[in-house]
Each structure stands twice: as structure tokens, then as C-alpha cells.
Amino acid sequence: MSRSIEFTKRNIRRSPFQAIAACMVMFLTFFAFVTFLILAASSQKILQFYESKPQAIAFFKDGTTDADISAIQNALAQDPRVTKVKFVSKDEALNIYKDRNKNDPALLELVTPSILPSSIEISTISPTDLQPIADILKQEPVVEEVRVPEDVVSALVSFTKTVRVVGGAIVTFLTIFSILIILMIIGFKIRLKRDEIEIMRLIGASPSFIRIPFILEGIFYGMIGAVLSWIAAYTIIWYFTPFIDTYVNEVNLVPVNPLFMLGLLGIEIMAAIVIGSLGSISAVRRYLHI
């Protein structure tokens, strides 16, 4: 095996441009693959976050008295579907607003507690309980607006589905493309090394001794593409972490878990072995007749 690895290294070293081209194509495939996996995993996590925290928010009209609010709170507390009711005063709403926009002083100017409405946050056992509760609250004359995250969840479900379908299609296309590119490059090398193969056969090289370096070469291109795409994806995530954090702070999406990234690298390497092997084995079967 060590001799086969040595032959593989020599083959790659002696045709560097083909090797670079193959690695670049594999990089593209795996970059699409890793992007798809990260998007799919992230949207899934955001979806789970919203699904695991069913919560509706009812905003009160200006001038709503404490007695009205208490009456609504008490009524909700009696409902078996409701797990928690939390009142957020105008001052607390201002504090939350300030905290979320602490890095943008322009947004903090001119904002006073009177602008922001007081509200109650209602948590339920199941997300399906939110809409009936919201419907009841909407009938209260002191309630200005009720927000249910159903819209967010359905938008996320639709986004996740789109990511899966479009990402899956792109990855499938690029996988087939990469297998064909590997097949073409290895096939070309087999033709280029006709004399060497002929001599090796005559001096008693076994068919596997001749075939294995070509197969390893395909796997090598796949692995280089996989590792480079993983490094690129990790770098991009790391660079945009502060930006992503402002949007999905509550979900704890970033900083990304290193174990998740290592798992992703493992999946990519396995996929690289499969794609590289498929391409090179196809080339060997088609072009290398020993």
C-alpha cells in the first residue's frame, strides 16, 4: 500500500495543473455541499427554537389600566393550555429595546417609555394552542394587537424545504459533475500512461498494483476539495459571526459549535472518498484493460 501511495504522489506531482483543476472542481462541489448542510442545520435549529417556545404576545392600547391587565392575566392563568403569563411594562419594554439596540445609538435617541406599548407574553404547552388563545385575546377591547409566531414558523418551514430541495438539486448536480470530471482526468492519465502500464504488466505488476494508484488519486482530489471547502466555510462563518449574531441572538446559532464543524468535516471526507472512488473506479473500469 505504501508503494501505491508513493506512485499516487508521483502521478500527482508530475501533472500539477490537472491536479489543481481537479481539486478546484471538487472544492466547488464540496463548498456547495457544506453550505447546503450548514443552511439546512441552521434553519432546522431556528425552527426548533421557535417550535420549542410557543409564545404569543398581546400588546395593550395606551391607557389600559392595571385592573384590565390583571383581569386578563387572571383569566389566562385559569386556562389549562397556558403554561406561563408574563407582563412586560412600558419601562421593561424600553429596557429590552435598549439592550437589543445598544450598538446603534441613533435608534436609541428620542425613544421614551410612552412610545412603547406594555404587553403580556403567553406561553402554551403546544404551538397549536397559540392561535385559539390569540383569537380570545383579540376580542378584548384593551388589546391593540396579538402576535403569534405561527407566521415565522411557517416561513421557516417553507425556507427549510426550499433549502433542502434547491440545495439537494445543486449538490446532486455537482456530485455527478465531479464524478465525471474525476473520471475524465483519471481516464486521461490512464491513456497518457499507456506505456508505463504496459511495462508494469510485463514486469509482473499485479492488476491491483496498477489500478490502486489511479483510484487513490481520485480519492485524493476529493479529499483536498473537501478539506479546502470546510476551511473556507469555517472562515466565512467565523468572519460573519457578529453579523449573524445580531439577527439570531436568541437561538444561539453562533459561535458555531466546533464539534458540529468537526462532524461536518467527517461527513465531507466520507463523501469525498465516495465521490473520488466512484469517479476513479469508473475510469479504471472503462479505460484500464489489464
Added chain:
Amino acid sequence: MVSFDHVSKKYGTTSALEDITLEIKQGEFVFLVGPSGAGKSTLLRLLTREAQPTTGKILVANKDITKLKSSDIPQYRRKLGFIFQDFKLLDDRTVFENVALTLEVLDKTDAEINKQVEHTLKLVEIWDKKDLFPRQLSGGEAQRTAIARAIVGKPEIVLADEPTGDLDPKTAWSVLQLLNEINSWGTTIIMATHNQEVVNTLKRRVVVLNKGSMTKDTKEGRYE
């Protein structure tokens, strides 16, 4: 050592060899002579198991090689060394690497390879050219490299197909002397040629082929 027993070979309707019966003992130096198309190369191809005879048996070291399974052919070929008219050296490898290839196939260690290749290259007197590529060699040096590659694995039989065909008389003679020396160590050499001068000078066994048939087999023969 090598025995052809009523061997015939046809390519379609064309007969390349007809009823060849021939015995070659271990350590013999045999010239296969005859004009182009006489069947010399076909006979060598049958010995390397690149082709199968249409009829007849070929025994090498008492083993019928026509009955070898494909998986056993590589092992069999390790007993043979090959020398070609066009050298068949690998252009992208140095002299050293070309010769080392045989031992790499035999899965020798790097230390063994270094030792044996150095010994062989010194033997064929091209050790000083070890780092050169084939395009930087003269015809004689290239053929010496090919001979080194053929003998570095210590084969029992060396098959040479017109090894002096592309060489000038002086270089051809030096290559022949080298083959003669290799034969003196006990290696069987079967050499196809139509170089009269070479055959007549060395005075070894001569098997004459003509249109696929063996017309003459003489010890210390001549090629006329």
C-alpha cells in the same frame, strides 16, 4: 527450461507460427532469426503470455504456461526480463527510477531497491547517468538502462526483441557483450534479431524461422 511442443498460432486465418517444437535449456543463449514476419516476435509474445497459442503446449520450468490463470500471470512474468528494440523507457523517470520500477513492482524495500539498482547500474556501466532522463541518453545508454531494468530483478530468462535494431554497430556490439556476460551468470537469453553480424560473431545456438515455421536449429550456428 523452455519447451515448445507443437505450437501453432493463428491470427484469424493468418498463420503466424506453425507446429514449432523447440527445447531451450537453462543457461542457453538462443538467437531467433529470420526476416520480418517470420514469427520471432509472436514466439516471444507467447512466452510472455501476452498471447495464447492456437494449439500446442509451452512449458517454462516444467509448468504449462498456456494453462496459467490470469491471476498467476504477474507472478510468472516476474521470472522474465524484457528488452525491446525501442527501449520502452519511461520518459518522466530518471535512469535510476526506470530500473527501480521492476523492484517496486516486486515490493522490495527502499533500502533493497537502492542497493540492487546501484549494483546493476554499475554492472551495465551507467551509474554516472543515474539521474538523467531517457531523452538525455544516447541509444547505447538507453539500451543499457533497459537491460538493467530487465536484469535487476534477477530473472531466470531474458527475452530480447531486436535489442540492437536501433543501434550503430559499435554500440550494438557492446550491448551484445553485456548480454553475453549476463548469460555467463546462468541466465537464459532468447534474443530475436535479424542482425547477421551479431549472430555470426557470437557463435551461439541459432533457431531460424521463416513464414512461421522453424527451418533450422543449429548449435554455434550462423545466420546466412
